[in-house]
Amino acid sequence: MITLTINEKEITLDKPVTVLEAARRAGIKVPTLCHHEALKPYGGCRLCVVEVEKMPRLQTACTLTVADGMVVTTESEAISKVRRGILEFLLINHPLDCPYCDKAGECELQDMVDKYGPTVGRFGEEKRKVPESHKDHILARNMERCIVCTRCVRMCGEVQGASAISIIGRGNRSRMEPFSSAAFDCEYCGNCLTVCPVGAILSRLYIHSFRPWQLDKEVETVCPYCGVGCSLVVQVRDDSIKRVVPRFDLGLNRGLLCSRGRFGYEYISSPERLKTPLVRKNGRLEESTWSEALSLVAEKLGQIKSRDGGTAIAGISSPRCCNEDNYVFQKFMRMTCGTNNIDTVSRTGFASAQKYFEDLLGQGITANMIDGLKNSDVILVLGGDPAAINPVLGLSIREAFRRGAKVLVVGNAKGLERYKTLQVMPEVFREADVLESLLIEIYGARGIRGEKPALDSGIRELSERGCERTGERDFDELRMTLLESVSISIVFGPDLVQRADGHRSLFAVSGLTYLLEARLYLLSEKPNEQGVIDAGCAPDMLPGGRPLSVQEFRRKFEQSWNGAIPSDDGMTLFEMIEGAANGKIKGMYIMGENPVFNLPNGSYIKEALKALDFLAVQDIFLTDTAEIADVVLPAKGWTEKTGTVTNLERRVQLQKKAVETMFGMEDWRIISEVSGRMGYEMNYKEAADVMEEMAKVSPLYRDLTYHEIGKGDCLWPYHGEPLRGEMKTVPEGAAMERDYTEDFYLSVERPLFHSGTLSGKSPALMKIYPEPALRIGTGTAEKGGLKDGDKVQFSTRTGSREAFVSIDDAIRDNRVYFSNNFRGRGALDLMTYNIDKVTKAAGIEGCEVKIKKL
Amino acid sequence: MFNDTVLKEIDDIRARYPERRSALLPSLYIAQKEFGHLSSEALLCVAKTLNLPEADVRGAASFYSMYRHKPLGRHLIQLCTNVSCMLLGSEKLADFISEKFRVEPGGTSADGRFSFVIMECIGACGTAPAMLVDTDFYDNLSEEGIVEILEKYK
Amino acid sequence: MEKILLKNTDTGNSADINEYVKAGGYRGLSKALGLQPGDIVDEVKKSGLRGRGGAGFPTGMKWSFAIADPKSPKYLVCNADEGEPGTFKDRPILEKNPHLLIEGMVISAYALGSERGYIYLRGEYPRAKEILDRAIDEAREKNFLGDNITGKGIKFDLTVYQGAGAYICGEETTLLESLEGKRGLPRNRPPFPVNTGAWGKPTIVNNVETLSNVPSIIERGGEAYSKIGSKFCPGPKLFSVSGRVEKPGVYELPMGTSLRDIIYAHAGGIKGGKKLKAVFPGGVSTPLLTADSIDCAMDFVSMPKAGSMLGSGAVIVMDESVCMVRVAYRTLKFFEHESCGKCVPCREGTEWLRKILERVEGGRGRNGDIELLSDVAENISGKTFCPLGDAAAGVVAGMLKNFRNEFEEHIKNA
Ligand SMILES: Cc1cc2nc3c(=O)[nH]c(=O)nc-3n(C[C@H](O)[C@H](O)[C@H](O)COP(=O)(O)O)c2cc1C
Numbered sequence A: 001m002i003t004l005t006i007n008e009k010e011i012t013l014d015k016p017v018t019v020l021e022a023a024r025r026a027g028i029k030v031p032t033l034c035h036h037e038a039l040k041p042y043g044g045c046r047l048c049v050v051e052v053e054k055m056p057r058l059q060t061a062c063t064l065t066v067a068d069g070m071v072v073t074t075e076s077e078a079i080s081k082v083r084r085g086i087l088e089f090l091l092i093n094h095p096l097d098c099p100y101c102d103k104a105g106e107c108e109l110q111d112m113v114d115k116y117g118p119t120v121g122r123f124g125e126e127k128r129k130v131p132e133s134h135k136d137h138i139l140a141r142n143m144e145r146c147i148v149c150t151r152c153v154r155m156c157g158e159v160q161g162a163s164a165i166s167i168i169g170r171g172n173r174s175r176m177e178p179f180s181s182a183a184f185d186c187e188y189c190g191n192c193l194t195v196c197p198v199g200a201i202l203s204r205l206y207i208h209s210f211r212p213w214q215l216d217k218e219v220e221t222v223c224p225y226c227g228v229g230c231s232l233v234v235q236v237r238d239d240s241i242k243r244v245v246p247r248f249d250l251g252l253n254r255g256l257l258c259s260r261g262r263f264g265y266e267y268i269s270s271p272e273r274l275k276t277p278l279v280r281k282n283g284r285l286e287e288s289t290w291s292e293a294l295s296l297v298a299e300k301l302g303q304i305k306s307r308d309g310g311t312a313i314a315g316i317s318s319p320r321c322c323n324e325d326n327y328v329f330q331k332f333m334r335m336t337c338g339t340n341n342i343d344t345v346s347r348t349g350f351a352s353a354q355k356y357f358e359d360l361l362g363q364g365i366t367a368n369m370i371d372g373l374k375n376s377d378v379i380l381v382l383g384g385d386p387a388a389i390n391p392v393l394g395l396s397i398r399e400a401f402r403r404g405a406k407v408l409v410v411g412n413a414k415g416l417e418r419y420k421t422l423q424v425m426p427e428v429f430r431e432a433d434v435l436e437s438l439l440i441e442i443y444g445a446r447g448i449r450g451e452k453p454a455l456d457s458g459i460r461e462l463s464e465r466g467c468e469r470t471g472e473r474d475f476d477e478l479r480m481t482l483l484e485s486v487s488i489s490i491v492f493g494p495d496l497v498q499r500a501d502g503h504r505s506l507f508a509v510s511g512l513t514y515l516l517e518a519r520l521y522l523l524s525e526k527p528n529e530q531g532v533i534d535a536g537c538a539p540d541m542l543p544g545g546r547p548l549s550v551q552e553f554r555r556k557f558e559q560s561w562n563g564a565i566p567s568d569d570g571m572t573l574f575e576m577i578e579g580a581a582n583g584k585i586k587g588m589y590i591m592g593e594n595p596v597f598n599l600p601n602g603s604y605i606k607e608a609l610k611a612l613d614f615l616a617v618q619d620i621f622l623t624d625t626a627e628i629a630d631v632v633l634p635a636k637g638w639t640e641k642t643g644t645v646t647n648l649e650r651r652v653q654l655q656k657k658a659v660e661t662m663f664g665m666e667d668w669r670i671i672s673e674v675s676g677r678m679g680y681e682m683n684y685k686e687a688a689d690v691m692e693e694m695a696k697v698s699p700l701y702r703d704l705t706y707h708e709i710g711k712g713d714c715l716w717p718y719h720g721e722p723l724r725g726e727m728k729t730v731p732e733g734a735a736m737e738r739d740y741t742e743d744f745y746l747s748v749e750r751p752l753f754h755s756g757t758l759s760g761k762s763p764a765l766m767k768i769y770p771e772p773a774l775r776i777g778t779g780t781a782e783k784g785g786l787k788d789g790d791k792v793q794f795s796t797r798t799g800s801r802e803a804f805v806s807i808d809d810a811i812r813d814n815r816v817y818f819s820n821n822f823r824g825r826g827a828l829d830l831m832t833y834n835i836d837k838v839t840k841a842a843g844i845e846g847c848e849v850k851i852k853k854l
Numbered sequence B: 001m002f003n004d005t006v007l008k009e010i011d012d013i014r015a016r017y018p019e020r021r022s023a024l025l026p027s028l029y030i031a032q033k034e035f036g037h038l039s040s041e042a043l044l045c046v047a048k049t050l051n052l053p054e055a056d057v058r059g060a061a062s063f064y065s066m067y068r069h070k071p072l073g074r075h076l077i078q079l080c081t082n083v084s085c086m087l088l089g090s091e092k093l094a095d096f097i098s099e100k101f102r103v104e105p106g107g108t109s110a111d112g113r114f115s116f117v118i119m120e121c122i123g124a125c126g127t128a129p130a131m132l133v134d135t136d137f138y139d140n141l142s143e144e145g146i147v148e149i150l151e152k153y154k
Numbered sequence C: 001m002e003k004i005l006l007k008n009t010d011t012g013n014s015a016d017i018n019e020y021v022k023a024g025g026y027r028g029l030s031k032a033l034g035l036q037p038g039d040i041v042d043e044v045k046k047s048g049l050r051g052r053g054g055a056g057f058p059t060g061m062k063w064s065f066a067i068a069d070p071k072s073p074k075y076l077v078c079n080a081d082e083g084e085p086g087t088f089k090d091r092p093i094l095e096k097n098p099h100l101l102i103e104g105m106v107i108s109a110y111a112l113g114s115e116r117g118y119i120y121l122r123g124e125y126p127r128a129k130e131i132l133d134r135a136i137d138e139a140r141e142k143n144f145l146g147d148n149i150t151g152k153g154i155k156f157d158l159t160v161y162q163g164a165g166a167y168i169c170g171e172e173t174t175l176l177e178s179l180e181g182k183r184g185l186p187r188n189r190p191p192f193p194v195n196t197g198a199w200g201k202p203t204i205v206n207n208v209e210t211l212s213n214v215p216s217i218i219e220r221g222g223e224a225y226s227k228i229g230s231k232f233c234p235g236p237k238l239f240s241v242s243g244r245v246e247k248p249g250v251y252e253l254p255m256g257t258s259l260r261d262i263i264y265a266h267a268g269g270i271k272g273g274k275k276l277k278a279v280f281p282g283g284v285s286t287p288l289l290t291a292d293s294i295d296c297a298m299d300f301v302s303m304p305k306a307g308s309m310l311g312s313g314a315v316i317v318m319d320e321s322v323c324m325v326r327v328a329y330r331t332l333k334f335f336e337h338e339s340c341g342k343c344v345p346c347r348e349g350t351e352w353l354r355k356i357l358e359r360v361e362g363g364r365g366r367n368g369d370i371e372l373l374s375d376v377a378e379n380i381s382g383k384t385f386c387p388l389g390d391a392a393a394g395v396v397a398g399m400l401k402n403f404r405n406e407f408e409e410h411i412k413n414a
C-alpha cells in the first residue's frame, strides 16, 4: 500500500503508478501535452510539472512514480508561471492561425493557453516557416503547428507498430515526416491523427468542412468492416457523417482503428446508393414502387413454392447484415418459403472452419478474447495475414511480440514482417502437408491426450498413415518452439480453407489446438460472420447452433414460430449454385451479398443465377449480382439502422443508427413485408422486437437485450451451456493429388485497405489503393524478368487481366497476388473451384498463371 | 542494393550487438561512403539490409550532424568555430576559406572540389584553431597554413 | 607528480601493445584476475574514485548498484564521446595510451561480471577509431581480450561504436539510445542504466578517464591510490586548457590543483601577458568564473563551493580582449545546435536566446533585451529534461551576472 498526498488530498494506491495517474484517479487534472494514455511516459513538454516536497526541483508528474509519503502540489503560483513560460515557448514558432485551423475548438494547445498562457507574445524574431503539405491524399501535415510532442510518432511505432513516420532533424529543426517527406507510405490507420493535440496532422476527408462545435451529435457504434468489431464514434451534422473518431475508453480496440474503419465511412453517403426498388421489365431493371416490388417478390416465390415445392427456393444471407436481419431471413426461408436452403458466402472460409472446429473441439472453441493474444508466449499464424484481414487483432500480435512472445508464421504475412520470430514457407498449396507433419511430430513428442475420442483416433491414424515432410527451413525450430511453450495461440486465416483438401489443414489445426491446449482464433473478414451462423443461416443449423437434424430442437422452434420446419438439411452455397445451374433451384433470394463477384468462377455463377426463374436481390448498391436480378430491393445500411453484430470472439455489439435517410428499408423489415404478403405474418415493429424474439428462442441470446448489449462486454456464450454434441468420428475427405510445378500461382490478395464493395465506394480508400496491382515477390520478379511498375498480362486457363507489377519483399514464394476488390477486375473470376467434400467450401483451383510483359 | 562485400561487412557489424538496430549508425557510415551521401536510395538500402522501418532509418540519420544528406564535393573541410577555436580566431578563418575557396559554409564550391562545414568542438581546443579535411586532422591553423594544406586536396 | 594516465605517452609509439607491456602495462590486469570480482569493487570503493565524465559520481557505488541487479548479461560501456566544448582530455588516452583504457575495461568487466563492452567514441575522432581498433586487435591476439583472457577462462570482448556528431550523446542515457541505433534523445530516469541500460540490461557507463584509473588502483591498491590528489576526491586528473593561454594542452595534475595554478603555473599564463577576464573551469556547461575567483581547488567537492563545477575539467580561458557577448552568442549557437529537441524549454528556449544574442551582438539589440534574456533563461533553467538546457541557461545567467555592462553597452550602441 502506498499513501501519498496530492493537493492535501490523501490517496492510497495498491500499486505504484505515476503521479499523473494518481492525481487523475483522485480527480485532479494535471495539464499535459506530450502525454497520452495509450503511450509510454515521455516527459517532453514539461507542462505537467508539480512540486514535490523534499525534491529540489519541479518534477514532471507524467514520469515520476509515486512513493509512500510523497507530498505533491499540482497548482501554485510558481507552477503556473512555469507553465506559462512553457506555453510561451511553444507559441514562439507557432503560426497562431487558429481562425483558419481545423483543430480550433478541440485543440489541446489552445485550451491550455486559454488556461495558463501568456496573453502577449514577447518573441520579436522571425518564426519558423514550413509550408503545409498536401502531398498525401489523406493526411495533411502542417509542421508550423507541430509542437513536437511526438505522440504521432510514438503511436505509429509503439502502438500501431508501423513506424511509418519519424521525427526528422533535431532540436528546433525537428519535424514529423514519413520516409518520403511527402506522401505517407503507411497503413493509414490514422492513429497519428487521433493523438495529435494540435492541428498539425489533419484529415483531408473533412479539412475545412466543419468546426467541431457545429456537430449535431455523436453516436457510439461498431465498425462495419471486419470481424473484430471495433468501437468507434460517428460524428454527424445535418444527417451526414462528418467523421469517424475512436475513443480510448471504448470497446475492445481502445482507441485504435485501421484504415477501413477510420477512413472507409464515406461509402454510406455514396451517390451510387440504391434509392428505389427496381423491377425487371422487358429485360431491363426499372424503378418501381415498394408495394409493386414487394408484391412481385411474394408472388414469384409463392408460385415457385406451390409449383416446385420449397426446396426449389434458396436463400443467401449476409455477414455484412445484422443478426436481426439474418435471423428474420432464415426464419423467412424456413417458415415462409419452406426450405432449409440457406447459406452464406462465408462457406468459403469462416463458416466452414468454424463448423469444423466446433464439431471436433466443442462449441465455443474459437470464442477467445482478442486481448488475450497479448499474453501468449507463442502465436502460430496460419492461412493469411492477420494484420490485413483483421488489422486491430494484428496489433495484438505485434504487441505480444514486443512483449517477448514468439510469433511463428506459416506462409506469407506482410503485416508481420518485423514481428515474427520465424517463418516457415510451405511449397505452394502444400500447407496441409506441413501442418500434418507438424501434428504427427507433436503427437510423437506429447502422445495422446485422451479427452476427445474422435481426435485421439484421428491423430493416431494420421500418424500411422504418415505424411511426407516437405523440407521447409525452420520447421524443426517451429516444432521445438511449440513444444517448449505453455501459452500458445493459433491464429487461423481463411486461405487454408480454400483448398479442395482444406479439411486436412482443418484437422491438423484441430489436432494441434487439442494437443498443445492452444487458444484458437479464427480470422473473420466480414463484420458478422459469427452472427450469421448464430442466427441460424446455415442449411443444417437452427439459431443458436442447434442441429436441425435433432427433432426435439426442431420442435421447440416450430412451437415458437408457429409452423413446420422442413426436416432435411438444406443445400450449402455451392450446392445451391449447382442447383440453379441444373434447374433444381428455381428461385433465389439474396440479401446483402454479391456472389457473382465474391466467389471464384464468377462467369459460371452468373450463368447459373441467370438460369433461375426468379432472383430477388436486396442490397445497398447495384452489384453485379443485383444487375441480373428480377427485383432489386434497396436496403438501409450501417448507421442508418440499429442492429447487433457478433464479432469473431463472439462479442455481441450494437450498431446504432446515427442518421435519418429517406430511402431504403431495414433488411429485416423488407423480408417481413414479403413474408406477410406470402401469408406468414411477422409483426416486428423495430429491430429490438426481433432481438427480443431471438433472446427467447435462441439459447445463445437467452435474456439478452439491447440494454444489456449497450453496456458492452457481452460475450457469448451468454448464459453458456453446450448446445450440441461433438463429433464422434473425424469426417473422411478425399485426397487431392496434384502436381504444383508451374512457375507462378495466382492467389487472392487480401489488402489492408479494401474489403469488397464497401471500400470500393469509399473515395478515401480508393485514393489510398486506387488500382489493383499484380503483387509478386523478389524471386518471382527475378525469374520472370519483371520490375516494379512493369505492365503485364497474366492469364489463367479461364481468363486474363492486365495490371502493373508491384514487387513486395514480403512475398517469399512463387505466388502472385491480385486483389478481388475492383469491379470488373477481380482475381476470383480467373479461377475455378472444386468443392471440399467435408467442409463444402470452395477449393480454389485453376491458379496456374502465365505472366507476359507488355 | 549493396554489393556482397558491403553486405558481409554489415553482417559482421551486426554480429557484435545483441540487436540488429545497433548496426544502423555504422551502416549509415558505410552507405555514406558507398553512395557519396545519404540519398533516399542509400537510406532504403540500409533499411532493407537491416530490416528496419524506413522512416526510423531516416529519422536517425537526420539526427546526427556527421551524416551528409546532400551530394558533397570531392573533399570535405570541417572547421571548428566553437568557443576555444573562436577565441583563437577561427571565425575569421571561416570567412577566409569561404572567400578564398569560393565555398559557403554548408555548401559546395562550384568546381565541386570542396564542401565546407562549420563544426562544433572537434576536441582539438589545445591546438586551436583546428579542422578536419576528409579524415585528416589539422590544427594550429593560420591563413597561410590553410592555403598550403588545401593545396594538397585537388 | 608521477604520471599515471599519460605515462610514457611522449614516446612515438606509445599506442603499441609491446611498448605498453614493456612499461609495465597489463600488470594490473594480471593482479586483478587473481582477485575475486568483489574484491576489485572494494578496492575501487576504497580508492575514492569519482567519475571523470563530469558528474563525479562515485565509481565504486555505481558498480555495486549494477552488481546488485540480478539481470544478465551486463554491459560495460566506455563513454568516449568527449563533446563538451573545450574538452580534449580523453583524446590523448585514446590516441596515445589506448591499452590503458582497454586494461581498465577488462578489469572493470571482470569485476562487474560483464562479457561485452563497447567504447562509444565520438565520430569526430576518426584517428582514435583506427588506433583503438588496432589496439583491440592486438589485445585480442595477446589474449587480454577474447574468450579466455590470459588463459583464466574469463571472457570479455570490446567493440568501438562510432557516434556521428551529437553532443547530447555524451549524456549516458542518450548514449545508450544512440548505441541502440536510435535518435539521440535522453531517457527517463529511473530506471537507471545500471539496472536497465543498453538493450534493457544492466549497463555501466564510465568515462574514458575513469576507466583508465582502474589499472593503477588495482596495481597500487585502493588505499594507496586514495592518497593521491585531494582528500575528498583523490586521484590524478586530466585538465584540458584552451583559449587565450600561452601553453594550451592537456595536463595531468593531482585532483584539487588550484585553477590559478593550472592557468598560470602549468599553462604558461595568459597569452601575450594580457589580463585574465573569465574562465569556464569545466567546459561551457559549468558556470563562468571571473578573474578574481580562480583561487579554487579543482575537484568535485570544492568547485560547487566556489560557485561553479569541475565538469570535465576543461579550462577555457578568456582574456580582456574577448567580447563576452560574442562568447555568449557562440555558446548559445552551440547549445541550440545540440539541443535534441525532446523537451520544449530547451528546444525553443535555446533558439530564442540565440536569436536575441545574435541581434545584440550584431548591434541590433533592443531595450528590454537584457531582461528578456534573463527571463527566458530562467524559464529554461530547472525545467528541462536533461542538464543540457540548464547549461545553456546557465551561460546566459552567468554572463549577465558578471558582464551585464557589456550587454548594456552593445544595446546602447545599437
Ligand atoms: C549534456 C551532457 C553531455 C555529457 N557529455 C559527456 C561526455 O562527452 N563524456 C563523458 O564521459 N560524460 C559526459 N556526460 C556525463 C555522462 O552522462 C555520465 O555521467 C558519464 O559518462 C558517467 O561516467 P563517469 O561516472 O565515469 O563520469 C555528459 C552529460 C550530459 C548531461
Ligand code: SF4
Residues within 6 Å of the ligand: A145, A146, A147, A148, A149, A150, A151, A152, A153, A176, A195, A196, A197, A198, A200, A201
Ligand atoms: S504532429 Fe502532432 S502529435 Fe505529432 S509530434 Fe507534432 S504536434 Fe505532436
Ligand code: FES
Residues within 6 Å of the ligand: A031, A032, A033, A034, A035, A042, A043, A044, A045, A046, A047, A048, A049, A060, A061, A062, A063
Ligand atoms: S505531459 Fe509530462 S512532460 Fe509532457
